[in-house]
Each structure stands twice: as structure tokens, then as C-alpha cells.
Amino acid sequence: MISIKLDELATRCGEWLRGQGPQSEIVISSRIRLARNLASFPFIRRCSDSDRVAIDKTFREAIGSVPAWKDLAYYNVAELPQIDRQFLVERQLISRELCEAQGARSVFLDAQETYSLMINEEDHLRMQVMHSGLDLESAWDQISQMDDWLADRVSFAFHNRLGYLTACPTNVGTGMRVSVMLHLPALVITQQIEKVFRSLAKMGLAVRGLYGEGSQAMGDFYQISNQITLGRSEEDLIKQVAEVIPVIIDYENQSRAFLIKESRKDLHDRVSRAFGILCTAQTISSEETLHLLSSVRMGIYLGLIKDLEIPTINKLFIHTQPAHLQKLRGVPLETADRNVERAIYLQDHLRRRDNGGAMGQN
Amino acid sequence: MKCQQCEKPATFHITELTGSAPQELHFCEGCAKTYLLQNDGSEPGDSSEIVKVLGGQVKLGKAAEELAKLDQRACPKCGMTFYEFRNQGRLGCPHDYSFFERELVPLIMNIHGEAKHVGKRPRGEAPDIDAQTELIRLRKELDEAVKKEKYERASQLRDEIRLIQQRPLAAAGDKSAADLPPQSSAPNEGETGSSAED
Numbered sequence: 001m002i003s004i005k006l007d008e009l010a011t012r013c014g015e016w017l018r019g020q021g022p023q024s025e026i027v028i029s030s031r032i033r034l035a036r037n038l039a040s041f042p043f044i045r046r047c048s049d050s051d052r053v054a055i056d057k058t059f060r061e062a063i064g065s066v067p068a069w070k071d072l073a074y075y076n077v078a079e080l081p082q083i084d085r086q087f088l089v090e091r092q093l094i095s096r097e098l099c100e101a102q103g104a105r106s107v108f109l110d111a112q113e114t115y116s117l118m119i120n121e122e123d124h125l126r127m128q129v130m131h132s133g134l135d136l137e138s139a140w141d142q143i144s145q146m147d148d149w150l151a152d153r154v155s156f157a158f159h160n161r162l163g164y165l166t167a168c169p170t171n172v173g174t175g176m177r178v179s180v181m182l183h184l185p186a187l188v189i190t191q192q193i194e195k196v197f198r199s200l201a202k203m204g205l206a207v208r209g210l211y212g213e214g215s216q217a218m219g220d221f222y223q224i225s226n227q228i229t230l231g232r233s234e235e236d237l238i239k240q241v242a243e244v245i246p247v248i249i250d251y252e253n254q255s256r257a258f259l260i261k262e263s264r265k266d267l268h269d270r271v272s273r274a275f276g277i278l279c280t281a282q283t284i285s286s287e288e289t290l291h292l293l294s295s296v297r298m299g300i301y302l303g304l305i306k307d308l309e310i311p312t313i314n315k316l317f318i319h320t321q322p323a324h325l326q327k328l329r330g331v332p333l334e335t336a337d338r339n340v341e342r343a344i345y346l347q348d349h350l351r352r353r354d355n356g357g358a359m360g361q362n
Numbered sequence: 363m364k365c366q367q368c369e370k371p372a373t374f375h376i377t378e379l380t381g382s383a384p385q386e387l388h389f390c391e392g393c394a395k396t397y398l399l400q401n402d403g404s405e406p407g408d409s410s411e412i413v414k415v416l417g418g419q420v421k422l423g424k425a426a427e428e429l430a431k432l433d434q435r436a437c438p439k440c441g442m443t444f445y446e447f448r449n450q451g452r453l454g455c456p457h458d459y460s461f462f463e464r465e466l467v468p469l470i471m472n473i474h475g476e477a478k479h480v481g482k483r484p485r486g487e488a489p490d491i492d493a494q495t496e497l498i499r500l501r502k503e504l505d506e507a508v509k510k511e512k513y514e515r516a517s518q519l520r521d522e523i524r525l526i527q528q529r530p531l532a533a534a535g536d537k538s539a540a541d542l543p544p545q546s547s548a549p550n551e552g553e554t555g556s557s558a559e560d
Contacts (some may be wrong), residue, residue, distance in 0.1 A: 163479025231476020
């Protein structure tokens with residue numbers, strides 16, 4: 001087991017924002033998580049401190065004995081400083097729940113950041129696999145294999161009729177949540193997004209914001225996921241989500257085409273102003289940054305902004321978040337100072353490429 | 363128990379699991395209907411869910427006294443009462459699913475529309491879940507014995523725990539050979555199978 005310095009991770013991008021893979025102009029990432037519990041311990045909320053330590057140890061030994069996992073990085077989340085925990089949340093490598101909980105808890109990560117194993121989250125184990133673009137099938141193959149390796153080594157709580165047992169009955173059965181993250185700015189502008197959500201709800205699919213349950217839809221990012229976890233096979237649940245994604249992509253593309261056709265000037269104006277602010281602002285919040293980057297990202301796709309690539313914008317989405325910014329600058333910063341540093345960082349990465357040519361040549 | 367909206371006795375007991383924290387609601391029939399209709403407007407797809415929970419709760423609850431009795435039932439392994447579950451919306455240990463199965467199945471039906479797992483199963487032989495959940499009870503008892511300074515009992519319990527943990531298939535460790543599970547008269551289906559067949 002090795003421990004990668006988090007500061008090194010900061011300069012890189014991680015799998016889910018790589019901006020490649022099928023349909024990656026609109027589909028940011030595909031993620032599958034499995035919830036598992038040891039049969040021999042109470043669920044987390046009823047665990048004593050020593051139970052939590054023992055669970056952590058059990059998984060550490062099991063994970064450590066899997067040959068393919070000898071290079072995983074291990075972080076004792078309970079002992080990480082707040083900024084490092086926040087940093088891992090921003091990269092989507094740990095959940096907010098794991099970040100904010102009390103007591104023994106930890107996470108294992110692979111160097112490419114395609115998967116993580118969280119110990120002592122809401123369940124004893126939450127493992128997730130994240131792939132760039134629309135790629136659920138291979139994500140399932142990968143996580144199912146991980147699940148098998150662990151099932152050979154520990155006794156998971158499994159009930160003959162109810163399947164894998166979880167702390168909350170909303171996760172029982174497969175313990176699986178399939179999420180696809182989409183960037184849907186045109187559906188937001190044309191106010192069609194509510195309609196899409198309503199039809200998804202009728203199909204039993206849930207919609208969440210960028211950072212999962214309860215989080216706002218920042219930067220026009222939305223996660224579509226399965227609501228139920230019992231009574232259908234994993235393949236069926238994956239299929240249900242996978243089948244609806246092309247339909248939503250189609251709606252988003254239609255909305256973009258509509259905007260170009262009906263109000264090209266307005267759209268071009270919106271995108272150019274967003275780009276202008278990002279290039280010239282002297283102080284800017286992370287919320288405004290996300291909002292403006294979202295417009296720019298769409299503008300690149302529609303050819304309204306030249307000489308800039310989507311992966312660059314993806315990187316800025318993550319690097320301008322509070323904990324990342326502080327890691328990249330190497331010093332802790334108060335909000336006001338962060339807003340100044342963020343503006344400088346954006347200027348450095350957007351303006352430098354051709355002396356503002358991308359801005360002016362329209 | 364009185365309805366939380368009026369003076370009539372509460373006959374409908376709803377546990378809302380949709381918000382950030384579970385919420386307990388007690389209504390008479392009239393107020394329950396009003397509540398459900400209110401919800402109908404805001405969250406499509408949600409109301410049918412509550413109606414179903416309600417149906418289930420009525421079937422099992424019937425009267426407030428019966429519910430009170432049910433509330434006091436405690437899992438023999440982890441000690442969680444049904445009341446605690448209704449309040450927190452989270453279960454105490456894996457054995458709760460067997461112990462409270464009859465009460466849980468209507469809730470599970472309402473959440474998932476099904477109560478039978480058809481997906482993946484752990485590969486290899488099924489571990490003896492009962493022996494595993496027994497460890498929860500033994501550890502709890504051990505904690506209490508140590509607290510009460512009953513060291514003889516504590517050492518007894520420690521031995522029992524070690525014995526279960528050392529069983530080849532059930533506990534951790536590589537499956538090096540075709541280890542047979544220890545003699546166990548009751549496969550895990552047995553106990554849980556009795557309750558909720560409707």
C-alpha cells in the first residue's frame with residue numbers, strides 16, 4: 001500500500017473530468033457504487049468506537065490481501081485535515097458523509113482515480129467506480145469483480161430473499177446506485193429541464209446536483225440515477241439508466257440547435273460575456289465561476305468560442321473549487337483571498353493561450 | 363395517541379423517509395387524507411408511495427396500543443427497538459431485517475415495489491449469517507461485562523467470539539482449500555423464513 005501525496009493529485013485531473021469517452025460533450029461521467037456491510041457488526045450508526053476500528057481493520061486486511069490492489073493509496077480520513085477531506089470530496093473520491101462523519105473511517109484509491117473504497121460511510125463499505133463519458137457496462141464489470149474479491153475474504157450481510165442488507169432500507173437488495181453525470185445548459189436556458197425531471201421521476205429515476213444528495217445543481221451539472229435497488233437485477237437497473245441517457249442527450253442537442261437557430265446573437269452574447277468575465281475578473285466566487293464556465297463549455301461545443309478545448313474547461317471546473325485552489329497555491333486562504341486567487345488562476349489559464357484573441361475575433 | 367392536527371385518535375402513523383431526517387406523523391383518517399392530497403401537488407409519484415406505506419402500516423398497526431407494543435420489540439442481537447427504527451429510518455444491524463421482517467416488508471414494497479432480490483449473490487458458499495450476527499450480540503455483552511467488571515464472564519465471551527471468528531468459511535481469510543463450513547444445524551434460511559409470507 002502506498003500513499004500518494006494529495007498535493008500531487010491536485011495538479012492532475014482524475015478520470016471523471018478527463019473529458020473523453022462516448023458522448024463526453026454532454027456526458028461527464030458514469031459511476032456505479034455498491035453498498036456492502038459485514039454480517040458480524042452492527043450498522044454504522046449503532047457501532048461503538050471499537051466496532052468502527054475493527055471494521056476498518058477487517059477491510060484493510062482484506063483489501064491488502066488482494067494481489068491487484070497492492071498499489072492502492074490508503075487515507076485515514078479521520079486524521080486528514082479538513083482541507084484534504086474537502087479536496088477529496090471535490091474530486092468525488094469520497095462522499096460528503098464520509099468527509100463530515102466522526103470516528104474511524106478511511107478510503108482506498110487507485111492512482112488513476114477510477115475507483116475508491118470508502119470504509120465506515122453510511123454502510124461499512126461503499127465502493128465506487130467512475131469512468132469518463134457514457135460507459136456503464138465496463139464500470140459494472142469492474143466493480144462486480146472488486147465485489148467478488150472482497151466476498152472471498154469477508155462475510156457480507158446477505159439475506160436470501162432481500163439480498164445485500166444495508167443500514168437504510170432504500171438501498172437494500174443490490175445495494176447499487178448507478179449515476180450518470182450530464183451537462184445540460186441548454187435545457188436550463190430553454191426552461192425545459194423541469195419537464196425532463198418530471199418524466200424521469202415518473203420512470204423511477206432520481207436527479208441530483210453535482211455533489212450528490214441534497215446538493216444544488218451547480219454549473220448545470222445533473223446526476224441521473226436509479227431510485228430503487230431491489231427486485232431487479234444489476235444489469236436491468238443499469239439498462240434502465242443507460243437507455244434514458246441518449247434521449248436526454250437528444251433533448252439537450254435539440255435545445256442547443258433551437259437556441260442557435262432562434263437566438264444565435266443572444267446565445268453568442270451570453271457565451272462571450274461569460275468568457276469575458278472569466279478572463280478579466282479581479283475577484284470571483286466559485287459559484288459564479290461554475291456558472292460562467294458552464295456557458296463557455298457549451299460555447300466551445302457550438303463553435304462560438306475557438307482555440308479552447310472542453311478538457312481545459314473541465315479541469316478549471318475542479319481546480320477553481322475552494323480546496324483545490326488552496327492546494328494548488330500551497331497556502332490556506334480565506335474566502336476573500338480565494339476569490340482573488342481564483343480570478344488570477346482563471347486569467348492565467350484562459351487568457352494566456354493567444355493574447356485574448358479568442359475573445360476579440362468575433 | 364391523538365391526531366397531531368385535531369382531537370381525534372390517531373389511526374394513521376406515517377414515517378416520512380423522503381426528507382433529510384425521517385419524520386414521524388400521526389393522523390386521524392380525515393387529516394391523513396388532507397396530508398396526502400397536499401403532498402400530491404408538490405411531488406409527483408410520491409403520493410402513491412405514501413398511500414401504500416399507509417396501507418401497510420394500517421394492516422400491521424391497527425390500533426395505537428398495538429403499535430406501542432410493536433415499538434418496544436427489540437432485536438436480540440443489536441438491541442434496536444422498532445420505535446428507534448421508526449424514528450431514525452436506519453436499521454441497527456443485519457439481523458433486524460429478519461427480526462422485523464414482517465413490519466419491514468410493506469415498507470420495502472412501498473420503496474422498491476418488490477420484496478425479492480433477483481440480482482447478484484455472493485459467489486461461493488453462503489456464509490453462516492446467523493453465526494456472524496451472533497458476534498454482534500456477544501461483543502455487546504462483552505462490553506457490558508467489562509464495564510461491570512465481570513471478568514470471568516468476559517473471558518468466557520471472548521472465547522466464544524474467538525471460536526466463531528476462527529471458523530474457516532464464515533470469517534476472514536483466503537479460501538485456500540475446499541473448507542467445509544462448521545456443523546450447523548440451521549442454515550440461514552430457516553429462522554427468517556417463518557414470518558412474512560403474504
